[in-house]
Amino acid sequence: MPQLAENRYGKSRVRLVRVNRQAAIHEFEEWSIEVLLRGDFLSCFAEGDNSKILPTDTMKNTVYFLARKSSATCIEEFSKELIEYLLTHNPQISAAEVKIEEKSWQHLNTEGKSHPTTFVQAGSEVQTTRIIRKRGEDFQIESGLSDLVLMKTAGSAFEGYVHDPLTTLPEAKDRLFGTSLRASWTYLSNKLPFTAVRNSIRESLLTAFASHQSKSVQHTLYAMAECALAAAPQISEITLTMPNKHCLLVDLSRFGQDNPNHIFVPIDDPHGTIEARVCRGN
């Protein structure tokens, strides 16, 4: 007999726009929400007994119903409300998980000032959260950001690495360093000014990236993590994923030209992948 070792189900990509037009300066938020439930659903899987199944369509409705009533001012607070509702109303589930991605919308600048009711989508960057609660336990909150595309044109080297018979990469004292940053961090508490802490972490990551004298992607990643942990005592650890989005120096010597770090080819495939989780030490 097969055994159902693990299962989860839910609704993905529930898209939500929330507009606040109470004040003269409007607010506009766009979220994509995923809800996942766990529980003892063996009879559903093995026998087709749906009596414990909350349809994923109802999860979607629940998102909109709660959004209307919610006073949450950030994705973390709304996730907690949604989880609370699901656990309270569905005794058959043992755990609920909510992930939210928020797109970057900003007030449009035009004629030298910020327009109160017009917005522009400002980059591919998204703010993220992933919150899980098992029945009878506390929230586990992991927030972050992703798709923040960055480039350093100075202060980046890569030298002194392993050379073996298959090495063809030239050492570089001064190279371009581009990445698409993904970060996630774990909060020490469930009641925090999440947006303020997020802003502080984000700013510390960017400042460290910009100012670091980089000897490798790893070296800069660690400096960024160190900075974020110092800036935000509310978090216990941070994980950074920094693909190395290569810009290759074009070999122009074939055409009798030099190329003093002037002309590059950006490539998508392949790319380096560097990832680390850094904890607060003792």
Place this chain on the structure above:
Amino acid sequence: MPQLAENRYGKSRVRLVRVNRQAAIHEFEEWSIEVLLRGDFLSCFAEGDNSKILPTDTMKNTVYFLARKSSATCIEEFSKELIEYLLTHNPQISAAEVKIEEKSWQHLNTEGKSHPTTFVQAGSEVQTTRIIRKRGEDFQIESGLSDLVLMKTAGSAFEGYVHDPLTTLPEAKDRLFGTSLRASWTYLSNKLPFTAVRNSIRESLLTAFASHQSKSVQHTLYAMAECALAAAPQISEITLTMPNKHCLLVDLSRFGQDNPNHIFVPIDDPHGTIEARVCRGN
């Protein structure tokens, strides 16, 4: 016998990064370039005679070779240089066309100021140009922008339209109006301060979008075109494509809730498409 009615060939998605590190404040540009050539290539098609074919690989090399030498300060000027080179060195071709898309990279703001050597990709917007020159004729220049994602949360209505037996759309005095703007315009001259004119057109389009009391997408599109033509006497016409990226008001009455333009579902499929070309009148 079949007849070769039209043909063109070339290289697409030649990617180029140009870095200028002469001054303390670096410059970083990322372009994607397409080169297309036309000519009497019947013997190539019909007989496999390649003696007149400039390989597309060589076109790619030409892009990098010229980029190293070029003093062009914008995509229009570089396109012209590239076309000139191709027409001069390839007597067998009758016309050359170059398209360039430039990504939006900006200096990163951190610690309250712009960092001189760190950049962030600022949105999906691209600046575009498409230039064609037939041998013996002048350049035809069409520039533009695309993927500029905008949203109005006020000043947008849609009422008084045709009602027929298949109409289900409710009239709206006050709706969200989102779009992903594509614009292209035709210059009256080939020697212009292209970047300054581009900036002036872009700003006029944004200002008109933000301030317009919109009765329809068409109505706002036309106001934007009018504004751009007034702001930039250097152009003869402008074409705007403005998909209506719908945000649907969620029907919460099923759950006993009102929804005073607060909670919406953004959808990708289907979307409205509104397009017009507006010329300078007499």
Place this chain on the structure above:
Amino acid sequence: MPQLAENRYGKSRVRLVRVNRQAAIHEFEEWSIEVLLRGDFLSCFAEGDNSKILPTDTMKNTVYFLARKSSATCIEEFSKELIEYLLTHNPQISAAEVKIEEKSWQHLNTEGKSHPTTFVQAGSEVQTTRIIRKRGEDFQIESGLSDLVLMKTAGSAFEGYVHDPLTTLPEAKDRLFGTSLRASWTYLSNKLPFTAVRNSIRESLLTAFASHQSKSVQHTLYAMAECALAAAPQISEITLTMPNKHCLLVDLSRFGQDNPNHIFVPIDDPHGTIEARVCRGN
């Protein structure tokens, strides 16, 4: 005064699944439909007068309403029905255009036979049509296919091309030839067994691609066009777009290895673009 030189508007990406379960062997079709209308809409653009505007939402409803009643057996016939309906019910429009893309769904093969009610999406290939009718004129029908990804591992060379100081491409007697085929053709009549003609054209294109001794992409493209025109007397011309999706031979001599056309790197950027329109001659 600005002048409205051209305008069109409509609904894009109206997605439709049509299931026929009349017989034991079901039919399953998935279409994406675009509707575009033209007319004298100046008052709408210039004054915000919507009295002549058929909402794009109603166009979407019209698609579903007609799909329910339609006995069309192919995308061309359904497009014609939709255009007829729109022109008949909307005297204010001067022309209607419909484009449809059909995805490739096939009955699933399992246990050695075709399953009557289970389907698998078979590749990225789509079948296309684009039909325009101006009021008082006849239908103009252009059908085609796109995203048909093909590869030849034999019978492809590229030699004897122009060599200039920027040439670095080695001549190749025997190379890989990959493409993502797009084709479109124009019918000589509006009443045809469209599906049968389409199948005949598609088969002739594939047979020619497979069997051709290719001296260049252009050479093979022309042979394919010639074959299609011979196979389908119902069409007047065919346009083929064949990007050269490069697979680059890896230089393994750096590691003391030969590479007799064995190990390649497929690349997406850049790619060659070869396009031609071939007509039936006299």
Place this chain on the structure above:
Amino acid sequence: MPQLAENRYGKSRVRLVRVNRQAAIHEFEEWSIEVLLRGDFLSCFAEGDNSKILPTDTMKNTVYFLARKSSATCIEEFSKELIEYLLTHNPQISAAEVKIEEKSWQHLNTEGKSHPTTFVQAGSEVQTTRIIRKRGEDFQIESGLSDLVLMKTAGSAFEGYVHDPLTTLPEAKDRLFGTSLRASWTYLSNKLPFTAVRNSIRESLLTAFASHQSKSVQHTLYAMAECALAAAPQISEITLTMPNKHCLLVDLSRFGQDNPNHIFVPIDDPHGTIEARVCRGN
């Protein structure tokens, strides 16, 4: 002091085409490879000491170097060779991980037979493997497939689920059931005829999907897992992820029409997500 809790780095999306032209019937394979290494790299992260870093560029070279020499006939065998090479030549690493995705290329059928040297890309489905080896331990092999897009037009119901005040989904005795299947399974041994086992699992999944009288996605998922475990005694467990790619029945009653499961709207957002891991029981 921060602590480096975990780290891994490597190269992603190393693309490889392998052509075998030894026999009259050619073979064509396209793989995308990811290599990830783990080890004690603290000095690299904390101090910028690169002396233990094998550059990701060298990992890419290693892929091509080994591919030339390899006699591996499947992605599992090649992954094992690559891991062996990396562990043997890099004493500083503690574990190596390789993931490979293989695209679906098939010989083209034309003129009623399979062409020996022409291939067509047959769908979005990819075959996958992910193999990890810690130094001193054995290979852990997980293989699978993903992006296999399927549809049932009969034999699918969803009834008897939880109804709460937010329920709006109508019960369905007979609905469409579409999914994009992802599967992964764990082998009990490292030396197996991987391709034969894979084919047997894939066929059993498809047969179960097609023939199942489905009471829910969960119900069918479990039946498929059961079938795969029965068909392949070489695996210990299987994880299936089956998004519910909804096709919504269009409400045509607004237009006075019925809609007996004939006209649907396929939607991408949101979608259900159903996932389970099923083990071989005792």
